[in-house]
Amino acid sequence: MKKPFNVIYEDNHLLVVNKVAGVLVQGDKTGDKTLTDYCKDYIANKYLKPGAVFLHPVHRLDRPVSGIVVFARTSKALERMTALFRKRDVHKVYWAVVKSRPKEEYGKLTHWLIKNENSNQATAYEREVDGAKKSELTFKRLGKLNDHWLVEVRPLTGRPHQIRVQLAAMGCPIRGDVKYGFSKPNPDASINLHAFHLVFVHPVKKEKLYLRAALPEEPFWEQFLEFENQKTGDKHLGVTFSG
Template sequence: MTKPFNIIYEDNHLLVVNKRSGILVQGDKTGDKTLTDYCKDYIAQKYQKPGAVFLHPVHRLDRPVSGIVVFARTSKALERMTALFRKRDIHKIYWAVVKQKPKEEKGKLTHWLVKDEQRNVVMAHKSEVSGSKKAELNFKRLGKLNDHWLLEVRPISGRPHQIRVQLASMGCPIRGDVKYGFSRPNQDASINLHAFHLIFDHPIKKERLYLRAALPGEPFWEQFLEFEEVKAKDQHLDRTFSG
């Protein structure tokens, strides 16, 4: 059994981890143990903290998605990180693997999303409809390996299931994502979407953090490691694509 998370960054204010796919960030009706629970256990153990541990995720990743999750360890950090996400002063970069080749090498997708809470699915519309929220992302093809395309995705907004439903609406559902139209599930129930990079100013120290989460250590993802070289040189680039 692989660990539910690996630590990427840790100080008195923040805990940033690389989440394994299949782990919930926060509780739902399944009652399964969450990433928040695992990380609270880690803090309690490491710092021998009696009583309740203050630890709050400042954003979420869907259960089948892997990659970076940021937790606040103090109320001040939580307040400031929440504001950073709300104002979009945070650069998020995902890698997604799709079967269908996107027509354009790079582009921007804009949809209006409506979430069906009962079924936990999101519908994407081309124009505004009642109760919808605008969602935008930029994407770029990074390359092809064994019949699959690797895309770099930079969401501008942060809506539930946004990348999954927007890529599917372009005719490029993410590998393993049967909920949004991929033909078959991955064996481990993951989808090939990974929150790869996060760039933001530390909420207290104000220094710029460039955080990256290693790709999942499983054979399908590992064949894409050759593209990581490109990304490693990308630290100085805020809003541009790699390559």
């Protein structure tokens, strides 16, 4: 098995990792070992910590998705990071690979989502319906390679399966995502959605962090690196799209 994660950033307050596709962030009915478990083991071994390790994810990524996950190492960091995500003071950039060409080069999608817990699937509606949560994202078509399109996505809300269901509603299901209408699964059961950049102000040190999770080490993904014109420390990340 591939190493479940790589460390991107670490201090006394936070542990930020790049998760491989296929690893759960938190436990579910499968009982499979989670990213949280792996990261607790890492902290326990590195710092020779006896007893229970305090480590909590402050947001989630779906199992078949790769990329950045932030963990809090103290209750203070957890409280403050949770507030940052809730207030949307965290800037998120994803890359998605789709087969169908998005009609517009860039745009904004607004849907109302309802998640069915039994089927673990979300449905997107064009207008408000009872019990649905408003979900918004912006997207930009970055380019085409080998019959697939690379799309940069910036979610403005953080709903379960949001990017997957909203891109599918636009007619552009993510490669490998059979749950939301792609024709066939990827051999490794991943989908081509990667949490690429995260920008936020450190909850304790108050400095701005520009974090980047390298694309999966996998030939299909790596060919898209040519689209990454933008360096991580780009001060304009907050206002512009890549490239």
